[in-house]
Amino acid sequence: MTSSTFAAGRYVTVVSDPAAEEYLALIGKRFPTVRFLCAKDAASLSCHIAEADILFAAGFPIEILDKARRLRWFQCSIAGVDSLLPIRDRVGNLIVTNARVMHGEIIADFVMAGTTMMHWDVARIMREQGCKEWHPRQVAPLAERDAWGDRPRFYW
Template sequence: MTSSISTASDTVTVLVHGSEIARLAREGFPNLRVLSAKDLTSLEDQVADADIIVGSGIDFPVQLFDKARRLRWFQSTSAGIDAILPIRDRVSDLIVTNARGIHADSIADFVMTGIGMMHWDFPRFMREQSGREWHMRPVQPISHKTLGVVGLGSIGVEIARRAKSAGMTVIGSKRDLTSPLENVDRLLPPKDIAELLRLSDFVVLAVPHLPETTKLMGREQLRQMRRGAFLINIARGSVIAESELVEELQAGTIAGALLDVFEREPLPTDSPLWTMPNVLITPHVSGYPSDYTARVFEIFGDNLQRYLEKKPLRNVVDLTRGY
């Protein structure tokens, strides 16, 4: 990527938490000053010089913002800005952009793979294979099933598209119901989540991390689901009341769960979720495609050119809403 940068932009300093994006920025914008911080110490040493910071919105040490006197723009390398939300009133004049959109295809792949595995009960097939057991059983087509998607941002919309292409009925929940969404058969407001849970064979949580989504799924909501239904969480671990989920899974309230995110990560080794036969656990990988860095830089590089040309940026986060 080649940048046409005016002489006035030579004073702009970009601080990148990570070396690979810093390398790409130096190659694409040779007239800019690009600093790379590999750890907290080097971040702290250089943050006062930064006009722009590139780092994870999930775990960036936001206490450093107090020292970032020149900071005008924070580019998150993640879709979430969990770390910034608690101090959003203090940084209301800061432009915050995220990596929204780069995860959608990868997470949709993950969700559809998980739906197939749970629907066909592949964990049971694998147990039977290890015991050299041969047990045939009929399975209803996935096209006869209903998927409920809680949260229809870019990720939820792509999941809905994939499910619809598999012939599933799709129900979705989102705040803004003014416009119908392609591939969503029925739209419901968040207050009617009980209806979505009641009608769905698979429920996918794809909401952002916000105060109102914390413990969105607890005992009450799990008991509103069908007994043969499965829960899939690719949002944040905080969206589920984990101890209540464990109890309801043990009680057979729902058929099972696919969990990629947890209240504590890594998931503690003593968590009962590890050994449950009706639970699939993955280490927060659904939104981690092999070309993740290149995808982030595609957004950041475009935004950096826009910033230098004083044009509107992509993926600007509304800090009042949190996404």
């Protein structure tokens, strides 16, 4: 979407986030003709939502939807939009978009760390540590494993 897509004063975007002012500083540079309202907390969101055509937020209280008569687009600043599931029959023509690929590299790191923790059975180590016990065991390096566990890998 470009700045020219928005007519001056035609659409109102509410940015609801504790860091709303930081978002507004960045977004406002790119879309100078759009009217933005800052909602740092639930009370200010409740005040501004009736004016909103667009809502940029991680989520919103479900009851706020009744006040959001002009709302046409909800841009979720996180990947998950499952908070809308209980009201999916009430959202009508609301366009919902999210930031699903935004955390891709971080998720990859998390998955690798989780895989390593499971491989080394860190939960067992923590339990033993809590009991002041130690039961050593041999664990093959991850480089010698594949996704199916202990099967040997073959390279051609």
